[in-house]
């Protein structure tokens with residue numbers, strides 16, 4: 175470190191210029207060079223009590239890999255990353271970096287660029303090692319849903335020697351991670367991660383839907399010893415306003431999947447995205463890239479400060495030429511053969527509700543109309559439980575994915591588990607909880623002890639799962 179100030183200032187992450195990056199879906203953030211990564215890693219204080227690790231849902235030893243990068247040991251840093259994180263290549267691009275929010279350097283300047291250093295570890299270290307399974311158990315488990323929760327459970331169980339069949343209704347694996355626009359994560363990241371699964375007994379079956387082609391119980395009857403439902407929240411919510419079925423009204427989730435899978439999408443010249451979360455931000459930024467010259471507005475019923483979208487995403491979006499409208503809530507969508515506009519009620523902040531969050535209420539008699547030819551709805555998602563038996567008594571959390579009602583994520587039906595998560599890394603943590611629950615459940619049935627979490631590379635190089643100084647998670651599922 176050359177000066178006292180530089181310790182508190184992040185080595186800038188290079189990025190594409192706003193006026194050029196909106197021309198196409200090129201990746202916005204560039205990688206650190208080796209030298210930049212070492213300098214950034216050297217800012218880390220190597221805290222005895224690693225708040226960064228405690229904030230990471232999968233307890234990734236980020237302090238450890240940062241220390242190794244600071245010493246220029248990129249191979250060891252890549253190893254330490256991959257040993258606990260099979261979706262590292264994905265996460266180094268898209269994780270919402272809860273670790274950085276908890277980093278002590280945040281209070282003193284800028285937090286260490288922990289996610290970006292994960293990318294440097296994989297870029298400059300050996301990131302091509304294959305996972306190695308323990309001795310086969312000759313027992314199969316079915317995982318329904320190939321999103322991050324399902325993939326993590328498949329990894330955990332595959333490493334322990336189980337055979338795993340992952341059944342997915344879409345033609346591709348990845349779940350909602352497959353809807354993340356390419357300017358944040360180019361297409362191949364998830365495939366790079368999946369390549370490392372090749373030695374594990376994990377089979378993917380695509381294009382089969384639970385509730386239509388099979389049921390969780392039919393899988394048990396077929397001989398699977400347990401079933402993990404990792405079906406996420408794949409059905410878009412609607413705001414429930416008149417006009418929401420007009421031609422020209424589309425759902426953000428469908429739109430983003432279509433864009434990533436190169437399916438044609440029809441956008442107009444005046445686009446309004448309704449919603450304030452990360453999916454809404456992805457929809458406005460993607461619209462701008464697909465429809466050059468279009469006027470794109472994002473309309474949210476609360477303020478910017480209360481928007482659920484990440485600060486980083488909003489900061490990156492602001493210079494791209496998008497109009498933000500805060501404190502407006504859709505009242506009705508106008509049009510005949512196609513959308514022509516949308517009427518919003520003006521909202522104002524009210525005193526906090528029981529959760530401590532500022533409530534909002536309409537300003538009496540004040541509304542405004544925004545002319546548009548396309549409305550993209552990004553007001554959340556929920557699980558699609560069509561065809562799932564009621565006996566499972568699936569609990570649906572606030573974000574919409576189903577959870578088993580027991581502590582180990584088991585549903586009311588023995589042997590059937592369910593979980594998901596509000597981000598890629600939370601979903602992975604849920605997958606680990608489910609895999610631990612499944613292994614403990616099967617061990618009990620078979621009269622053996624649960625399988626300890628194995629050494630993923632099978633060569634005795636796995637560090638302890640719990641990093642030194644870790645005192646427990648600070649995150650909530």
Ligand SMILES: Cc1cc2nc3c(=O)[nH]c(=O)nc-3n(C[C@H](O)[C@H](O)[C@H](O)COP(=O)(O)OP(=O)(O)OC[C@H]3O[C@@H](n4cnc5c(N)ncnc54)[C@H](O)[C@@H]3O)c2cc1C
Nearest residue numbers: 319321322323343349350384405406594595596597598601
């Ligand atoms: C546009 C967008 C951008 C996002 N950006 C980020 C980001 O940058 N960072 C981040 O951390 N998180 C992001 N997220 C959130 C993150 O992707 C999700 O939290 C995460 O994918 C949830 O994982 P999951 O495995 O629980 O569910 P999902 O990813 O939803 O996976 C569930 C899978 O189950 C399948 N399925 C559903 N029903 C059935 C059925 N009946 N039969 C068979 N298969 C079924 C679905 O097709 C899907 O593939 C984003 C989400 C979206 C939509």
Ligand code: SF4
Nearest residue numbers: 230234269272273289
């Ligand atoms: S996985 Fe995410 S939260 Fe965990 S250390 Fe990496 S960037 Fe941070």
Ligand code: SF4
Nearest residue numbers: 218219221226277278
């Ligand atoms: S909290 Fe920040 S400074 Fe401390 S070990 Fe973690 S990354 Fe380094």
